[in-house]
Amino acid sequence: MSLLRILGRPMLASMFVAGGLSSLRSPHAVAPVAEPVVRPVADRVSVLPDRTEQLVRLNGAVQVAGGVLLGLGRCPRLSALALAATLVPTTLAAHRFWEAGESSDRAQQRIHFLKNLSMLGGLLITADDTGGAPSLLWRSRHAAQGLRHDAHVVRRSVRATAGPAAAVGGARAKLGL
Structure with missing residues (x-):
């Protein structure tokens, strides 16, 4: 303080x-x-x-x-x-x-x-006056921004792995594995 x-x-x-x-x-x-x-x-x-x-x-x-x-x-x-x-x-x-x-x-x-x-x-x-600490509004906005970023990363990784996973699954189904 x-x-x-x-x-x-x-x-x-x-x-x-x-x-x-x-x-x-x-x-x-x-x-x-x-x-x-x-x-x-x-x-x-x-x-x-x-x-x-x-x-x-x-x-x-x-x-x-x-x-x-x-x-x-x-x-x-x-x-x-x-x-x-x-x-x-x-x-x-x-x-x-x-x-x-x-x-x-x-x-x-x-x-x-x-x-x-x-x-x-x-x-x-x-x-x-927040006493130099971030306000609750800032913290909530910052947390929401972090969640949006994490959701974007998950969405990109799912998209990146979904195609190859579907191909492997289709190949296994054709081979009867």
Whole structure:
């Protein structure tokens, strides 16, 4: 593993662990801000809890677990995807700069929105990072190419030996062997 991955993953994960712990400890502080985003999502997805505080806690738990896993380098691609999934509703709920009244508040919320958008980009890059190892897609394509090559070799060898084998078989049949 490269030094950049060893240092970068915990740095990226730290924000999620801290924010997730905050949401787990005091969901009531975040719930009013999250309500405009939580309600439409909870209405469409039946498996999610109905109460906003429960969804805030669930989001926080995923952020803590994903952040710890990402920081430790365990299942980094999956944990980055999980963190990205939690970041979208968090950003849409907490940093609605287009609804801010004062220009200073609007500018501050825009900065936080763009910061979260940048973190989302980093998470997506992390989710795509194979750590220098070939991806599953590459491995499957490579294996399929190898199988096609082997099938071609078998087909050529069968064609090359089928004619002489048929001739020998025909000669043996005529001779009664």
